[in-house]
Amino acid sequence: MxxxxxxxxxxxxxxxxxxxxxxxxxxxxxxxxxxxxxxxxxxxxxxxxxxxxxxxxxxxxxxxxxxxxxxxxxxxxxxxxxxxxxxxxxxxxxxxxxxxYPDQGYSTLPDDPVEKAQLRLASLIIDQVQAAYYPMYMKKFGFDDNDLKNLKEKLQKVEDLLAQRQNESGFAWGTENPTQLDIHLYPLMSRLQYMRGSAFNEHIAERIDPETNYPRIIRLVEAIRNREEFKNAVTQKIPQHSIIQKLVELPEGQRLSLSLPVKFE
Ligand SMILES: N[C@@H](CCC(=O)N[C@@H](CS)C(=O)NCC(=O)O)C(=O)O
Incomplete structure (x- = not known):
């Protein structure tokens, strides 16, 4: 080093x-x-x-x-x-x-101060989703029906929020470019989608079935992932699966911390 x-x-x-x-x-x-x-x-x-x-x-x-x-x-x-x-x-x-960097790339906030405030307000939804996600990871296979119901309710709130403004671009605020609202939503929402094919597939992905139940969320995730400028910025599926595998193997009561290196197979 x-x-x-x-x-x-x-x-x-x-x-x-x-x-x-x-x-x-x-x-x-x-x-x-x-x-x-x-x-x-x-x-x-x-x-x-x-x-x-x-x-x-x-x-x-x-x-x-x-x-x-x-x-x-x-x-x-x-x-x-x-x-x-x-x-x-x-x-x-x-x-x-x-x-x-006002002269580089693009702004991730609307110009109008009221719109900006509204977007920031909408972004607070992510704290609720995060709180519902947490037990899912921590309890692993002890994740119960109440946790599932709670998570589904929060995901439905995101889906309803997206129904207000999302357009063909896929972005949450109906804008041509992604906004901070998309950036707040993407990391958790993509992790939900990445549960497909992982050690959490049957236990969580199948029961939530995001592709069927939350199509707007999936559209947003794909819109972000398809942007050229984000190609190296987004977490990839295989490393995400490796961390789920590590979590599943972790002895009960032990906290997962992100180590290096992480094996990707
Ligand atoms: N509020 C912080 C949270 C950052 C955070 O929790 N990062 C985790 C990794 S995903 C971390 O650094 N964990 C170190 C630890 O748990 O000791 C932020 O938004 O930046």
Whole structure:
């Protein structure tokens, strides 16, 4: 790891708890993350919408360094600027990407302040879906009928929200380009779709059957995935399956943390 490149765009890896912090990149932003983290995925999507170039640094979250814990308790995403300034929290990074590059890519918010507020209000729905998703992962095969009912209700709320404005583009706000609402929805909704063919196929995917029951959600997921600028920003299906497999094999009561490397077969 000592030969890492800290002043160009070569991807770097922090894989052990005693690895020193890579020197600040004097030429580019650096995004500290993990390729399986849905919050990092939001940051990557927002940066990609604005066509922002950055160096990627993958962090082993099962083996945290002191310097990372000192930044924010050891969470990702973290964004570092060429002068060493650091920001974190996916929502904060999304807003930074939106505001700092008005002449690049496209805006992920409407111009009109009232529309903007309405979109932000609609985006809060993701917190409810996330709360319904959590037991599904944590209880694994102990996921019960009440959890399923709750999750289905929340997904129906998303489907109803999409029914208001989604058009042929597939994006939630009926816009030509994706908005922050799409970026908030995509990571969780794509994970739902990625349960197909995974260790959670029969237990969860079959019972939710998103393709039949939530066609608007699936259309949004596909619309995001088909965008050229997001090709390298979205989490891929095979790594997603590998993490579900790891979760399934995890001893009861143990917490899953995102390690490196993750085997993709
Ligand atoms: N509120 C944070 C949440 C980020 C978060 O939970 N990231 C997870 C990975 S998906 C993490 O860093 N976990 C480290 C840990 O649990 O110790 C954000 O939106 O950025």
């Amino acid at each position: 000592s030969a890492e490149s800290t002043n160009d765009l070569t991807e770097i890896f922090v894989t052990s708890g005693d690895q020193p912090k890579p020197a600040t990149n004097p030429n580019y932003l650096r995004l500290y993350g993990h390729h399986l983290c849905p919050f990092v995925e939001k940051a990557r999507l927002a940066l990609a919408a604005r066509n922002v170039v950055y160096q990627n640094c993958e962090i082993d979250l099962s083996n945290k360094t002191e310097w990372h814990v000192a930044i924010n308790g050891g969470f990702v995403p973290v964004l570092e600027f060429p002068d060493g300034t650091i920001i974190h929290e996916s929502k904060v990074i999304m807003e930074y990407a939106e505001e700092a």
